[in-house]
Amino acid sequence: MRLKQLQQANLVKTHYRLYKSGKKWCVAVVTLVGGSCLGVTLLTQPITANAATTTTTSISSATTDSTVTSVAPVSSVAVPSTSAAIVTSATGSAMSATTSSASSAMSATSALSAPATSAVAPVASGSVTSAATTTPTSSTSVPTSASPGSAVAASSTVASSTSTVPADSTVVTFGDAGVAAAVQSSLGVTGPVTIGDIRQFKGSIVSIGTDSNILLVNGTLAGIQALQYLPAKALVQLVTQYPSANIDLTPLIPVHFSEIGIMVHDMNAVNLAPLLKVDPSQLNEIQLVGSITPGITDYQTNADGLTNAQLAELSPWLTAIDNNDTYKSFNFDEGSLTDFSPLSGFTKMAYIVAVGQRLNVAEPVNLVIGQPAVFQPTPITGLKGESLTSKYEMTWNGAAPTSAGPTQTPLTKLADGSFEIPTAYQAVPNANWFTYGFNGIAHFNGNRADFITVNYPNNITFRYDSMIYQVANWQTAPQVYIRYLDSATNQLIQPFTSNPGKTIGTAYDFTKLTQLSGYRFLPTDSSPTTGSYTQDPQYLTFAFAKLPVPAGGVTVSYVDPTGQAIAPAKTITGNVGDTYTSAPISIPNYSYQQLGSGSLATTGTLPVTASKVVYQYVPVTVQRTVTYLDTTTQKILQQQKLTGDYQSTPVNPTLAPIKTYLAAGYQLVTSDFPATSSPFASPQLTGNYTVQLAHRQVTWQPNESLPLGMNLTRVITQTVSFRTASGRELAPSLSRKITFQRTATVDQVSGATQYSPWQAVETPTFTAITVPEFATYRSSLARISAVPVSALSADLAETVSYHPIQSTIKVDYQLAGSQRQLHPAVDLTGEVGQAYRVTAPVIAGYQVVTRELAGKFGVEPTRLVFDYVPVASTLPSATGRPMTVHSKSTGPVLLKKGTQPQVAQRLLPRQLPQTSEQQPPAIWKLLGLLLFGFVGPILVRKRH
Known part of the structure; x- marks a missing residue:
């Protein structure tokens, strides 16, 4: 498959025809385009391991043998930097390096690359579901995972050879839509694939991808295990490619295949162990290719392809496949293989092709730009363990800075098994690597050395080519490095010196470099001063002995932290290089701490210039x-x-x-x-x-602004009030004060206060008081005595109580003009000055002359008289006519103390107690009676 793709490359179109005739393979190679097209294709690759390719084009499922997908050229080439780190695996190494831009002359092709493996979680294995119990699912669904080596789990899934066989109605769920479609197409069904569809297959091959139409699997291989129920004569052809190395191959274990093809860029990261459990008995083609890109994009550029370790792991299975009596084809293109001895068990006809190999080697090689370079190549081991290392053909050389870029330079094989590059140049600027290998089948230009073809017995054919990328230390000139050593101290006298030459093999003589001031050269202890420049840098050692030179002396001083001397200094003399020894001394009240700034060591060799050892002390x-x-x-x-x-x-x-x-x-x-x-x-x-x-003590005086709560003045007050028993004040109160003062001394620490004794500002005695007298009151005290007081005395309050003087009034009721009593007399009692009002009682047959009498009690007893006249009496009126007086009074009324009379007081013509007036003469009595006789009837009528 991959070999057929390589035949379609645009730059070199080579056609391979495989003839399955009898028990041998016949390969006819027809070269259509010669070596004139080759110069740029391979060397423009940026020889960078583990870096992504500049251009990657996926191969679609529609690709055919006659269709070639071109790769766009890039404008620059990435190359490993001089500091590239090289990592070598157990059986193959990978080069990792930083990249740099290449010249525009190398832009004709895309870059070599080895993209890192993606960290993708394992894809779940598929399942087969019974149609009787479960609704059919889409063929593109991704079912749950199954354990490695198992076909499917549970009674509803496709069982392994030891499990219960599922019913024909069981629907197969595939983990990839393309796989499902390929199985449907091969089985000739349009709906979901069932176990019955598989059992009833009438054909001989179920194709899941073909050499001309490689199937890209984006999902998983789950569901393929159901193809174990194909009829015994039907086989499966699997030709697939994958975007990720995270492939679970366990679904392939129970299936019978005629061909297995797996294409993935990072083949070195794929777990191929499940293939060891796949039945090898009917397999005739195995393809484990480290590329999914069309054309030659990955050709000799993928350092992450199939490894020697993986090939050794699969060797028992591959050997078992070789034991079949069919035509076998093994395709390991775009890998990192160099050792095929694990296939030594191949004994039957087979065609093994492993072209486009790429290997990174970490062991560095010293090369001089523009000069011959010899190196030991990476071994290549054939199927029988034989060495094929001597077949390396060429290297890429950047000698000509032209737009064509690097050119191929043939290698020269040397007798010791090494190779020589006639003139070595970096393939691209600043490269820290160099290459060697084969032009390759993809670039075959008619020279059989472009690749390796080995024919083993029993028609076993092996084809191989590779390109090795090895770390290189590129030098601009051959180098000799010289170090100058003091033989006595074994210390460097001065730094290494670099002494470049012009060409490898040129003689050098460094005798003049053995002259050092103050030293004597020791030839017997030194490297030869003459020789020739070589490809590898040389390191020479020139030994010297120091000549005696008077030293400047070392002064030993003893100072305190400020630098002041605290003891006499001393000086050590001798020759330069002589040893000296010093030590701190004991100084009273000081202890040694450390060497001072700029001090020599306590022991050493005397220098040329005057120096010092400074012992710094600290006081105790x-x-x-x-x-x-x-x-x-x-x-x-x-x-x-x-x-x-x-x-x-x-x-x-x-x-x-x-x-x-x-x-x-x-x-x-x-x-x-x-x-x-x-x-x-x-x-x-x-x-x-x-x-x-x-x-500290602070004394406060009474007249100062004092702190809150401090009292230095005390006033004692005497108050005398003059009140009646009822509380009436008869005279203003008398208030007198006596003032006391003191000082205070405050302790400012404890806050304690000390007071001086109280001192009276005036005489501390309230003098005696004579009580005032009132005519109508009698006091409780005649005199208030003098009262002595102190600052501790309480305020004094005295009240002088006054009681009113009692008086009497006798009221008589008699016939006017006589002493005849008409009603018993009444005695009235009250306080002097108290008001009174008396109303005359009604006496039958008599009319009172004056109805009411009012006044105040006097000091002396008093008598009141109501005069009565007969009712029918006719009194002369003011006009001289008689007047009749009537009365309905009921008796005398004494007003309560403090009330006022309702009628104005009318006094009898007698002496009144409150005024001491004389009674009026008889004429006035007569006039009064006449007036009464005139107005009496009117009053009586008004009342009625």
Whole structure:
């Protein structure tokens, strides 16, 4: 298959015809285009392992033998850098290198590549589902996975040879649509494939892809295991390619094949172990090809193809296939194979083709640009273990900087099995590799050395070509490196020197380079000074002995951290190269710490120039204790431990604590801590200092603005009130004050306050008071005595109570103008000054002259008289006519204390207590009676 693709390459069109006649293979090669077309095709590849190709074109399922998919050229070629890392596998190596741009002259073809294997999770194996219990699924579905080596699982799936055979109605689910379509086409069914369709197949071959129509499998091979139920004479032809190396081949195990073709770029990453379980008895063609691109894109460029280890793993199975009596074809194109000895068991007719091999070799070879280069090639081992290494043909050479790019240069075989490149050049600029191999079948130009063809007994034919990419150390000229060694110390006297030559084989003489100032050359201990330049760099050693030279001397000094000398220095003299030894010394109150800046080592050789060894010391550490004493309480406030270097002068450490104590209310009494000198000036390891502090006292006066809560003034107050029993104030209250004052002294540390005794501002006694008198009241006290007080006395409050004086009034009811009593007398009692009002009672047959009497109680007893006149009496009116008086009064009424009369007071013509007036003369009585007689009837009528 792959061989047929190579025949269709655009640049070299070579036709192969395989004739299956009897028990031998006949191959006729017809060359249509000669070697004039070859120069650019292979060498424009960027000889880069594990790098993606510049252009990749997938082969579609519609490709035929007569169809060629062209590959677009690229404008630049990627090449490995000089620092490329080379990784070699167990049986084949892979080259990994960074790439760089190539000249435009190499843009005619695409780049060689080996894309890295994708990390894709394994694709699930397929299943076969019974139509009686499960709805048929699409042929493109991806079923669940099956374990390696098994066909299908469960009763509803296609069983292995030891499982229950599924029913004819069982539907097969394929893991790839293309596989499903190919099986449907071969079986001649249009719907889902069933087990019955497989059993009832009448043909001989079920084709899943063909040599002319390779099937691209994007899914999995699941479902192919169902083809184990084909009739015994029917076989399966599998010709497939895959975009990823993550292929599960276990579904192939139970199936009987006539051909198995697997094409994938990263074949070295494919697990081929399941193939060992596939029945080899009817197989006649195996294709394990490391490419899925058309044409020669991957030709001799894929370092990730089939490996020697994989070939050795498959050798028992491949040997079993060879034992068949049919025509066998084995295609291992685009791999990384160099050892075919695992196929030594092949004994029957077979055609084995392994062209387009690519191998990266990590072992470097030294090459000089533009000069002959000899190298040991990678071995090639044939089927019988024989060496085919001597058949290497050519290398790619970039000698001519033309647009045509690199050219092929034939290799020269040497007697020792090595090869020589007549004139070696980098194939592309800055390459860190070189190539050797075969022009190849794809580029066959009529020279049989373009590839290897070996015919073994029993018509076994083996065809092979490869291209090896090996790491190279390209040099612009042959090199000799010289190092200059001091024989006494075995140390370099000066750095290596590079001494390039012109051509390999040219003689050199470095005698002049053995002259070093201050040294004597030692020929017997040195490399020869003469010789010839070689392909590999040479490394020469010239040994010397140092000549005596007076040294400048080494001064040994002893200093403190500031660089000040603390002991006398000494000087060591001698010749350059002589050894010297020094050591630190013991210095009182100092200890050695380290070598100072710019110091030589403590021991060594004397230099030409004056130098120094500086021993740096640190003072011993001394300790001082500072005690902070409270002289007020005689308590130690704190103790401060100070450490420092002997004679060092630290910043005064007492400043901050003293400041803190002052802020806390202390005052500094005294301190013996040195303020201007070092506290560590004394060599004693310990010492003590004392800082004395006292509580600061603040005294407050009464007239100052005092702190909150402080009281330095006390006022004692005497208040005297003059009130009646009912609370009426008879005179304004009398208030007198006596003031006391004191001072307060506050401790600013503890906050404790001390007060002075209270002192009276004036005499601390309230003098006696004579109680005021009132005419109508009698007081409870006649005098308030003097009262002495102190600051602790409470305020005094006195009330002088006054009681009213009682008085009486006698009320008589008598006939007017006589002493005759018409009604029993009534006695009225009240306080002096209290108002009264009396109403005359009604006495039958009599009319009172004055209805009501009112006034106030006096100090002296008083008498009131109501005068009555007969009711029928006719009194002269104001006009001289008689007037009749009537009365319906019910009796006398005494108004309650404090009430006011409703009628204006009318007084009898007698002396009244409140006014002491004289009664009016008799004429007035007569006029009163006349007036009463005139108005009396009117009043009576109004009442009625």
